[in-house]
Amino acid sequence: MYNNIIDNLVKILKTLPGIGPKSAQRIMFFLLKNKKIGIDLYKSLNDIMLKINQCAMCFNFTVKDICNICSNQERINYKQICVVENPADVVAIEQTGQFSGLYFILFGCLSPIDGIKSSDINLNILENRLKKDVVKEVIIATSSTVEGEITSNYIAGICKNYNITVSRIAYGIPVGSEIESIDFNTLSYSIIRRYKINF
Amino acid sequence: MYNNIIDNLVKILKTLPGIGPKSAQRIMFFLLKNKKIGIDLYKSLNDIMLKINQCAMCFNFTVKDICNICSNQERINYKQICVVENPADVVAIEQTGQFSGLYFILFGCLSPIDGIKSSDINLNILENRLKKDVVKEVIIATSSTVEGEITSNYIAGICKNYNITVSRIAYGIPVGSEIESIDFNTLSYSIIRRYKINF
Numbered sequence: 001m002y003n004n005i006i007d008n009l010v011k012i013l014k015t016l017p018g019i020g021p022k023s024a025q026r027i028m029f030f031l032l033k034n035k036k037i038g039i040d041l042y043k044s045l046n047d048i049m050l051k052i053n054q055c056a057m058c059f060n061f062t063v064k065d066i067c068n069i070c071s072n073q074e075r076i077n078y079k080q081i082c083v084v085e086n087p088a089d090v091v092a093i094e095q096t097g098q099f100s101g102l103y104f105i106l107f108g109c110l111s112p113i114d115g116i117k118s119s120d121i122n123l124n125i126l127e128n129r130l131k132k133d134v135v136k137e138v139i140i141a142t143s144s145t146v147e148g149e150i151t152s153n154y155i156a157g158i159c160k161n162y163n164i165t166v167s168r169i170a171y172g173i174p175v176g177s178e179i180e181s182i183d184f185n186t187l188s189y190s191i192i193r194r195y196k197i198n199f
Numbered sequence: 200m201y202n203n204i205i206d207n208l209v210k211i212l213k214t215l216p217g218i219g220p221k222s223a224q225r226i227m228f229f230l231l232k233n234k235k236i237g238i239d240l241y242k243s244l245n246d247i248m249l250k251i252n253q254c255a256m257c258f259n260f261t262v263k264d265i266c267n268i269c270s271n272q273e274r275i276n277y278k279q280i281c282v283v284e285n286p287a288d289v290v291a292i293e294q295t296g297q298f299s300g301l302y303f304i305l306f307g308c309l310s311p312i313d314g315i316k317s318s319d320i321n322l323n324i325l326e327n328r329l330k331k332d333v334v335k336e337v338i339i340a341t342s343s344t345v346e347g348e349i350t351s352n353y354i355a356g357i358c359k360n361y362n363i364t365v366s367r368i369a370y371g372i373p374v375g376s377e378i379e380s381i382d383f384n385t386l387s388y389s390i391i392r393r394y395k396i397n398f
Binding site: 003005006008009012013015016017018019023025026027029030031032033035037038039040041042044045046047048049051052061062063068086087088091107 | 208236267
């Protein structure tokens with residue numbers, strides 16, 4: 001409707017996650033009105049595209065060859081690897097402060113329906129790593145979806161082959177939730193996996 | 200949490216309208232995974248920043264000195280000016296196909312509470328234009344908010360001084376709405392400004 005240059009920006013903005021046609025147009029007009037922010041975004045994208053690559057160990061995004069976590073000797077000493085689907089999961093788990101080991105990012109999940117095999121995500125690379133590294137425990141933090149479970153079972157199978165302790169993050173009722181509003185499956189798990197209260 | 204380069208992108212994305220911290224992070228990871236889109240966005244921003252400026256007549260964004268609408272002789276001949284708050288309003292009105300004249304963008308509204316005066320938006324420039332141009336009708340399409348109404352009254356005052364016909368876009372019930380769900384003020388207007396059905 002406007003002209004090619006502006007239409008092109010709107011078209012690209014629409015491809016970003018969570019941004020529809022209306023938001024794309026709003027952001028476009030915002031950037032035209034606030035050129036300073038547009039220039040900042042432009043420079044930032046340039047930095048990102050030129051300087052960010054993936055860690056050779058965990059595949060997280062980093063400016064180095066090996067990321068800060070994978071090169072941290074204290075974290076290496078724990079000999080624990082937490083397997084996640086996406087870099088955003090690492091951010092979320094790091095924020096809990098409950099894990100001090102290393103990560104491994106699959107960039108996806110096994111999915112027979114979508115035809116995603118172990119070679120399509122980083123699962124074969126994970127297997128090679130577990131084969132040669134000394135790992136005490138693998139913690140599987142994939143999603144609690146069908147695909148996440150299939151992937152979890154696959155990783156558990158690898159760990160079994162190499163005699164590595166493997167664990168799965170707990171299912172249960174979310175903190176702050178009312179029992180009556182929790183779905184059947186979650187509540188079932190929370191009862192089956194109940195824990196003893198020690199006095 | 201990540202590193203300066205990535206944090207900086209998230210920080211900038213958060214300043215865009217409708218994008219919160221979670222969306223900003225999601226877009227950042229999306230751009231890192233889909234570098235092609237990141238590069239397209241980068242190039243598009245470059246185009247926007249270098250080539251887009253504001254029309255000298257209506258203040259809409261354009262690649263030329265005078266935009267396509269303001270330089271269209273057919274539209275000029277109508278001698279109608281539709282005054283709007285933002286460029287997005289022009290897009291919306293153009294989509295209706297009900298207006299064939301020119302536009303004038305205020306980039307804001309008068310607001311005594313926020314201290315926005317006629318010199319802070321393009322109102323004084325509008326007055327100068329109405330003073331020297333031959334204008335048959337000014338159509339005021341500012342928002343139906345308190346600020347929009349104040350601005351509308353101000354523009355109507357100018358038009359009166361220069362003997363120019365002035366109109367305001369209609370208030371009434373939105374198309375497709377149920378009467379019982381319409382607010383008191385809108386429904387009042389729709390009754391007061393009812394129109395005769397001609398057979």
